[in-house]
Amino acid sequence: MELRDLSDHVEYRAGRGIEEVARELGRDPSEFVKLSSNENPHGPSPKAADAIRAAASEVHRYPKAVHADLTAKVADRWDVTDEQVWLANGGDGALDYLARAMLDPDDTVLVPSPGFTYYGMSARFHHGDVAEYPVAERDGEFALDAESVLSAYDGERVVYLTSPHNPTGARFTLDAVRDIADGVDDALVVVDEAYGEFADGPSAVELLDERDDIAVLRTFSKAYGLAGVRLGYALVPESWADAYARVQTPFAASAVACEAGLAAMDDDAHVEQTVESVEWGREYVHDELDAQTYESHGNFVLANVGDAEAVTEAAKREGVLIRDCSSFGLPECVRVTIGTREETERAVAVLNEVLDA
Numbered sequence: 001m002e003l004r005d006l007s008d009h010v011e012y013r014a015g016r017g018i019e020e021v022a023r024e025l026g027r028d029p030s031e032f033v034k035l036s037s038n039e040n041p042h043g044p045s046p047k048a049a050d051a052i053r054a055a056a057s058e059v060h061r062y063p064k065a066v067h068a069d070l071t072a073k074v075a076d077r078w079d080v081t082d083e084q085v086w087l088a089n090g091g092d093g094a095l096d097y098l099a100r101a102m103l104d105p106d107d108t109v110l111v112p113s114p115g116f117t118y119y120g121m122s123a124r125f126h127h128g129d130v131a132e133y134p135v136a137e138r139d140g141e142f143a144l145d146a147e148s149v150l151s152a153y154d155g156e157r158v159v160y161l162t163s164p165h166n167p168t169g170a171r172f173t174l175d176a177v178r179d180i181a182d183g184v185d186d187a188l189v190v191v192d193e194a195y196g197e198f199a200d201g202p203s204a205v206e207l208l209d210e211r212d213d214i215a216v217l218r219t220f221s222k223a224y225g226l227a228g229v230r231l232g233y234a235l236v237p238e239s240w241a242d243a244y245a246r247v248q249t250p251f252a253a254s255a256v257a258c259e260a261g262l263a264a265m266d267d268d269a270h271v272e273q274t275v276e277s278v279e280w281g282r283e284y285v286h287d288e289l290d291a292q293t294y295e296s297h298g299n300f301v302l303a304n305v306g307d308a309e310a311v312t313e314a315a316k317r318e319g320v321l322i323r324d325c326s327s328f329g330l331p332e333c334v335r336v337t338i339g340t341r342e343e344t345e346r347a348v349a350v351l352n353e354v355l356d357a
């Protein structure tokens, strides 16, 4: 049996887990810290963990009511209608729904480079093509502005903006988002706010009041510490009304995920603590790491270490897993997720030793 032509498709390479690396090096997993996947080092809210346990005995039922409850809670949180909330299996799942809703075969999407791999993957799954706009370094900063997006824009149907941006930590202003939406032609602008909780600026959700050509992506994977349950959502224009019912895989978010999300949203203190610890850690890495770092609005810091692959390998041997950004097209940079205070201090100490060697 021949598959369809998958030669343009690329594999998503998730950061490797501690168990995997420990096994490879013949070491004990407890010797490692994982700061390579932008996870929440404090874990999920205890309330969410309790909700997951409590959901266990009810999982023989399809998640109809709880899906509606979480949709309503998210809608209330953002002051949008229930129809504007597209729950999904992770933010990635929501990207798929947007592609389903937007793309005809051979439509093209515009994605940032460097950037999050899944935008392009999702477009290709939906028979789309992919073009890129540059996120370029200028004077020690990665510039996310309307001009670099619009000068690359050539009639694409969806434009992806990551704000805060992974892996650089930079962000778009809302004015830039507005200018981009004004400057494109019958295109949806997707503002990916997977790291939105860590930035102190306003969310692009407020633009949904004014316009029907923007969608915003949010996730429970990062600040909420629920990466393993797979829960995220898109907030879409009000005029799309019943489109979700036509594109979603039935019961897009599982009962366990919905219960976890509901409980997590009732624990603001956990998110606040997480954000505070990230603010501390970004400062610390910026001040203490003996390498050039870039200002970050996410839960990670990008650092220019010269030879990213060698530094990532050497840090791994010292028990610290970070992300080599070569695959993002940044062979001199590593991305370090902010861990607990202890983990972040250890990572910086190890990296400084490696850089000094």
Ligand SMILES: *Cc1c(COP(=O)(O)O)cnc(C)c1O
Pocket (backbone or CB within 6 Å): 089, 090, 091, 092, 093, 116, 162, 166, 192, 194, 218, 219, 220, 221, 222, 227, 230, 231, 232
């Ligand atoms: C982590 C991340 C997402 C969403 O991840 P999910 O776990 O699928 O919710 C989306 N965009 C970016 C840029 C991310 O880093």
